[in-house]
Amino acid sequence: MTTTERYERGWEKLRQIDGEAGPNVVESLKDIAPDLGKYVVEFAFGDVYSREGLDLRQRELVSISTLVTQGGCEPQLQVHIHAGLNVGLSPQEIVEAITHCLPYVGFPRVLNAMFTAKQVFQERKVTV
Amino acid sequence: MTTTERYERGWEKLRQIDGEAGPNVVESLKDIAPDLGKYVVEFAFGDVYSREGLDLRQRELVSISTLVTQGGCEPQLQVHIHAGLNVGLSPQEIVEAITHCLPYVGFPRVLNAMFTAKQVFQERKVTV
Amino acid sequence: MTTTERYERGWEKLRQIDGEAGPNVVESLKDIAPDLGKYVVEFAFGDVYSREGLDLRQRELVSISTLVTQGGCEPQLQVHIHAGLNVGLSPQEIVEAITHCLPYVGFPRVLNAMFTAKQVFQERKVTV
Amino acid sequence: MTTTERYERGWEKLRQIDGEAGPNVVESLKDIAPDLGKYVVEFAFGDVYSREGLDLRQRELVSISTLVTQGGCEPQLQVHIHAGLNVGLSPQEIVEAITHCLPYVGFPRVLNAMFTAKQVFQERKVTV
């Protein structure tokens, strides 16, 4: 597979999952680190998100869980709560995934994530 | 619901998911911090794992992802890779979930987790 | 003990320690994840903060130290610096606890925490 | 104050708190990074642990809490559980401090820390 094919596959996947948010991140990197945007497309989406073995709803469960756990990644968590809804997770499933992290990471990270979810749900006018 | 009912519900759930590993952790806490074992049963399993909204396969995807991300939790990751298999995740799905964390947490944590999965799979004589 | 009793014990403890901030968090979760608010009350305050063996001043020293260390938990740190003052820690003891984390977590997390303390002290018009 | 005075003050404090474990760490750094050992003595113990405003029992509560939270610091946690006992914390207070971290950091880090405490208590033949 050529680099161009990976990029195109990644770009299509990125649009499918992240909507406008994905291309916006890539665009905002253009003048400082265009290759970082290229890696988002080629590696994160062209390679990893394009893999078989888990469907996109499962993949977004994993993405949300890892972002809840890391902390300090609210912008990315916001993108992936949108992404979860885009690929068919229900608001309730997202709330449950965040809640399920509680015994593993404790209340502070889970509360921060839940308030991020609350903002996204309000923006999209969806309810749990 | 009384505390006893939460404990019993949690204990049953713990046995269903973790097999012998769960009760062993609770037992090993008896002489130093029995209440911590009680909270594992009542809160983690009686409250959180007993919730609706995600099935156990989805819950173990979340548990594995958060443990991959935290790092330094190899004993718990081992328990939950076993647990994932116990509740019906395939070895391949577990490998995919760990791999999917790669763009979020980088290679070191993902490699550590994959080698933990490799040990569990060898112990259970399952293959990807 | 019934769930109701745990909730009531936790609620009373939450009010005693966090003042208005505790109920506000619970309230803000009502429309998205009411059970998360319930767990704050029942588990964090009804179970853990209600334990014997450490007094509330010691418990808030622990809470503040763990929040300084995690990083990215400024909202919760703010609540628990207020809580520390509420249960009788002096501003100086709080400053010392944050400073004592320095050899363990380094300057960045300690500086972030100290500026959070500064805001709380200004808000409450207390001085070190 | 001269560097020598800071070193001597720190060395005395280190011996008082850590017993033999402190000098052993300093000794083991001699052939690779002697200045790192010097900073342990001068800065961590000569400056920070020698401060007023918290007594040594409070300081070890903070040290233990930050080490529980960081994860992956079992050798240092072991030293400071010994240190906590050396300066007068009871085994029960140490168990309580670790347990109190639960709502903040979740079960995995707390379980790892509790099993470290169990080892130290067994080694010193103390019981909770």
Added chain:
Amino acid sequence: MTTTERYERGWEKLRQIDGEAGPNVVESLKDIAPDLGKYVVEFAFGDVYSREGLDLRQRELVSISTLVTQGGCEPQLQVHIHAGLNVGLSPQEIVEAITHCLPYVGFPRVLNAMFTAKQVFQERKVTV
């Protein structure tokens, strides 16, 4: 060496590296934790940054990398991207250092850091 000499050496180093940002941090700690400011000067700059064995450009590569990795330290990262430019790292070298962290820490922390660098570069009107 006396404490005064460490302070003076540290202050000079701090000014050389951080420009006005360093003294501003020290100043902002005056009314809450003046000793923390003193430790920034004496220990971080008087001891560590004054060491031989790495030049200041190498030291700022290390500082930037550790701050990218920790996450949640955007204010300190901002100071040290300025510092990197102050001691002679090119904007491109800073972008490369942040990009090089990608396989180790993943996209979220690297993206947060890159957008911090973008702000600093815009403020200083430098381009990659």
Added chain:
Amino acid sequence: MTTTERYERGWEKLRQIDGEAGPNVVESLKDIAPDLGKYVVEFAFGDVYSREGLDLRQRELVSISTLVTQGGCEPQLQVHIHAGLNVGLSPQEIVEAITHCLPYVGFPRVLNAMFTAKQVFQERKVTV
């Protein structure tokens, strides 16, 4: 560029930097997650380590610093201390880089890293 070219460029870079350790990691992933080994080669080494703008000595300073900071990545840190020596960093420069992390991450992570360096230096019979 085709995938094959990225792989070959990455493989050559991996051999140059990591010696036998790199191929061993890739080999050990063969039966569980061969694509993860492929990504190590293609992405980490074929894309990132093959970039211009920093030389390999600078890149290993960054790699070591991020691994010191993350904690719990001792196997990877060991590989990259070897790698640092392979690409021309002196033992003293590696010790300095680890020491320089001290004001940013505190003593526990730095001590763990320094003892890892000590092991590598002993294995290679090099001295500081």
